Amino acid sequence: MNDAAQRVTAASAGTVQLGDLTVNRLGYGAMRITGKGIWGPPADHEGAIATLRRTVELGVNLIDTADSYGPGVSEELIAEALYPYPSDLVIATKGGWERVGPAQWTHNASPKHLEAAVEGSLKRLRLERIDVYQLHVPDPAVSFDASMETLARIQQEGKIRHLALSNVTLEHLERARKIVPIVSVQNRYSFADREWDFLLNRCEELGIAFMPWAPLGQNREANSALEPAAAELRATPLQVALAWLLRRSPVVLPIPGTSSVAHLEENIQAAGLQLPDAIFERLSAVTPAPASLRG
Numbered sequence: 001m002n003d004a005a006q007r008v009t010a011a012s013a014g015t016v017q018l019g020d021l022t023v024n025r026l027g028y029g030a031m032r033i034t035g036k037g038i039w040g041p042p043a044d045h046e047g048a049i050a051t052l053r054r055t056v057e058l059g060v061n062l063i064d065t066a067d068s069y070g071p072g073v074s075e076e077l078i079a080e081a082l083y084p085y086p087s088d089l090v091i092a093t094k095g096g097w098e099r100v101g102p103a104q105w106t107h108n109a110s111p112k113h114l115e116a117a118v119e120g121s122l123k124r125l126r127l128e129r130i131d132v133y134q135l136h137v138p139d140p141a142v143s144f145d146a147s148m149e150t151l152a153r154i155q156q157e158g159k160i161r162h163l164a165l166s167n168v169t170l171e172h173l174e175r176a177r178k179i180v181p182i183v184s185v186q187n188r189y190s191f192a193d194r195e196w197d198f199l200l201n202r203c204e205e206l207g208i209a210f211m212p213w214a215p216l217g218q219n220r221e222a223n224s225a226l227e228p229a230a231a232e233l234r235a236t237p238l239q240v241a242l243a244w245l246l247r248r249s250p251v252v253l254p255i256p257g258t259s260s261v262a263h264l265e266e267n268i269q270a271a272g273l274q275l276p277d278a279i280f281e282r283l284s285a286v287t288p289a290p291a292s293l294r295g
Helices: 003-007 045-057 073-082 111-125 144-156 170-177 197-206 226-233 237-248 261-272 277-284
Strands: 015-018 021-024 062-064 090-095 097-101 104-107 130-135 160-166 182-186
Touching: 015 182, 045 073, 045 261, 073 111, 090 111, 111 130, 111 144, 130 144, 130 182, 144 160, 144 170, 160 170, 170 182, 170 197, 182 197, 226 237, 226 277, 237 261, 237 277
Parallel strands: 062 090, 090 130, 130 160, 160 182
Antiparallel strands: 015 021, 097 104
């Protein structure tokens, strides 16, 4: 990297609030540091450790993970790489999925499972309290209110600082807010997939952080629209996609994930990329079809 690039850190994107916590507005998603199919240990253990340590060096102070990534592997790697944690590091984890094999996900947001999931995350992350705990996904076989009431009770016990949601509808958000304060929502969203625009808008109204997963999208047709802008700005299409997210709303907190230090460094450069009005408006006028992904 040149000197200017080296000066760009996650802090260059500004900050956003997660309740009483202030974090830099470019985080890191730790799903991809596990094995193929988000199952088992990574093929390159030392590479995963190096990537996690580099995130902190680059000013990232929000790392997003889940008990189902591995399962357990992502959380264990985070602790191995970063414990004892920097004082400003916020770790957000999730519960509500079970894993039976590579690329296989099974709902379980029952009170019993969530209680065990929180305890497991605390142990693997070597924490006494989880800063941000997210219901990973509503369980169609379990009352949503029961899931949230369970997490609210665990929060009252002092094991969770703040509660959040993932993969939810606007109705879920409003129902959850009647039970307990919610500090963030994490749904699939990117330049190439804006299905949840209205939910992001509601989060902005409420001052709730919105963490887009798959923030780089997989819609090739839409992403091709990024190439002219990238050429104009002497950036990569992925950096432009992240810069567009950062400008889309002040509550957006992208969490791009990677198992590569080089790719991580490329992503962080987006924190210092300013989109001119004309380019932002041109890109915002693109109306891509939603992608079908899971995160």
